[in-house]
Amino acid sequence: MNDRTKDYVFLSYSHAEQDEIKKIVAKFDDHSYNLVYDESLSYGDEWDLSVRRYISSSKCKGVIFIISENFLKSKAILTEVEYTAKFNRKFFSIMLYNMSLPELKNTFYEKLSENEKYIMDSIQEVLNNEQLYLKLSEINWERVGKTFKEWNFFPEKNDTSYLIQSKYSSQLKGEKERLFNQQQGYMNFDMKAIDSVLDELTGDDLCVLDLGCSNGDLTFSRFKDIKRITKVIGIDYNENDIREANAKAKNYGDKFHFYTADLEDGNIITILQNILAENNIKGVDIVFAALVIHHLNNPHKLMLSLYEIFGDDGRIIIRGSDDGGKLCYPKTNLLKEILERYEKLVTASDRSNGRKLYSQLYDTGYTNIRMLYSVVDTCEKDRRRKERLYEVGFSFRLKRIEDLLNQNPDNEWLKNEYDWFKNALNEFKDAFLNRSFWYCNTSYIAIGGIK
Template sequence: MEKVIKGDQLEKIKHFLSMRYYDSVVKESCAILEEILKKIYKQALSELPIDDRTALLESEGKIGNGNKSYTRFGFGELVGLFNRSRLLDRWSKYTDNNMGIIRSISLDYIVELRNRLTHDRSSMQEEVSQSEAQLVYDCLLNWLSFIGYKDMSTGVESAFKQPSTHAEPSAKATTYQRVKKDITSGYDSSIKPERRRLKKQAAYSEQHDAHSFEYALERLNHKKDLIGLDVGCADGYVTELRFKKEYGFKKVVGIDHNKTLIEKVRSEDHGIFHYHFVDIEARSFDDDMEDLLEEEGIEAFDVMFCALTLHHLKNPARLLRKLRRYLRKGGALIIRGVDDGAMIAYDDGGLVEEILDDCTRQSNASDRYHGRKYYPWLRSVGFSDIKMNYQVDDITEMDAEEREDFFHYYFDFRLQYTLRPLNKDPENPRFIQDHERMVANLDKLEAMFIRPDFFFSTLTVSCIAIK
């Protein structure tokens, strides 16, 4: 096995797929995956802290029975070594790269499939299927694209590099602060197309949010001089539409991690609306909130609003738990989001599902299936008085122009999921393939949307939790 993964090796596997030599697809793909795992483990032994390296060696010794090193491990043993030592979890604490997609791929099924081919051939009832072979090949492409595709030695080093491009962190800085990304999904609310989409979003959800606010205000007995908080306020456009002065709000604070937007809105007079830069995932969040409360001269918030923000976070439940501390007793927390799993389309031939799958397997994807998690999250952090609020939108009563506009709102942004990795690595064949497929599928779906016999619906989910 050479250190360089040559294009003809992948072409050979693709040829096996086209010729329906599915057994060969599995064997060839696993051989390359085996080499990748060995090189990653080798680097881990030289780069990770001593405690982690010790844990790796202990796992290696147990799997090799004390007399066989990882260099002689087969594919199944290597996967077992990665699982037992939690190697990727250990890397994630120190790496300078987002490993989300790699950590989400389980190799156990592929091990079982390969074992069937190499050890249990005589007892096999069926040949390897096309879908099984495709799954193994897709897994290989994901790993190759993650480590840089061509040069496995330097690719592995780059993919798992330590943070070194920034100034040396202070002694007081936590590991979390040193390695944390600003936002898991790579989302940026300051770019013009996204700001335009947010305005459309505000229009689609206006009535839905109004019902949530009305319920919250009823539970507050329509008190006056209320203090509001908008978490993930962006440029404040939605904030100032939702927290209406006639509702009885005396002051509304908006917080967001986008410094550029916050500095811009803070340079202007927004009346009762006050905006602050706060990184809602930082370990300093509590300190930052205490400083904010002191600066604004308030003790707690009566109503909190958080729309389409939680799915971008690494740990949404932690933020909800922290927010609850700053909510007044009897106050209301309103959260809104969507759940792509509630989308219904007919008859698209599975096109919507394919687009969603291509989105979710990208490393920069946010959690677009988060709506179903709201109620469990809120219960887990101490809320028991929770009201669910739903809005179903479909295109049945829309004309062609409205249908097209609805399509652009719900699907245009998904192109960014394949475009971001391609911009970073334009020569990567997997990224090129993913993006070309996404462009073609979105074009097909747009044509379907304007057909009068095409059906599509989606769901908006909100929770109103009373402390």
């Protein structure tokens, strides 16, 4: 990148190794690290001043030395090393030729002139033995990332805040089918939670509020046959879905009503109160939210404000998922990388939502909280069921990245990520269908009360 307008790490190297250096810079580029180096300057007064500026700048977060024979005997490098020390810059070294420092020195030390020996000793006074020396072939990006983090230096493109992040939309190709399959898979799990709160609540005229109800398919399937529940209100910000839901609602008499509203709207409680009034509902008995809380920026805020619309008693049922609840073998590292890269890329939803549900309810004052768990796996499943499990847990990821790419069409990094995911997900899907492959996913329901 060699961009001095942004935070950078200065690269100190011998110009004799220009070609090798280009390869190193390309590797850091791939990881989106902005390295600054003096590729066009030649040694002299100008050069000295420029290097001083480069290293003393507040944008310079540290220095990397690329160590070779030429590096160790260069007067220019000695200047760079001295500025590094003078301005207290953090640094580490990369051994260009995969030798340790003593091994490298053995290859040429005897041939050095007195001046060269003096330069080398002076350089080494600063590059003491305790510092980190990485061999080029062994660069571990996790370690480099950690070191840079300590320097307050971060990769350019892992910061996704500059990407246009689209909100969740069920309109993406194939998403409706995926949701439908997913809903079927969670039928028993949801019913277990719903039945248990029905056992605790009294009365025969109960009202349910389904948050993030999409096109109503899940809402109908869970509540249509429960006689004690006489009113169900569904809320979603997707107008098309709500239109579809209201059209289907006609098949169920006056029980289901759907409304378009954004749960993050500052007036959401007034909006909900008006909807309840319109339907002659005094208070909600059950709030149900399946796979929606993780799309919100501030779930606590919504959970707290819901107290305003509950009746005398009430229960909240929240189903969430968590990428940390996904395990497999083999391909463990592939799964880990898919999940990690996805989380960095798509920041519009919280992929670690399941583990937070308990404390979210606790912190917002709900009582008698309990957690339910549902585990699905590939164990001895036929091909169709394995494919379905893969589709539900993974296929949406590529579509989501494609959507992001459509909105950021010039973003090279995103293009690379898209290609990476395409290959990685194909490889993972193939593994899924392998007889000896095991995958397992846990989903979570949190139930809380209001008194």
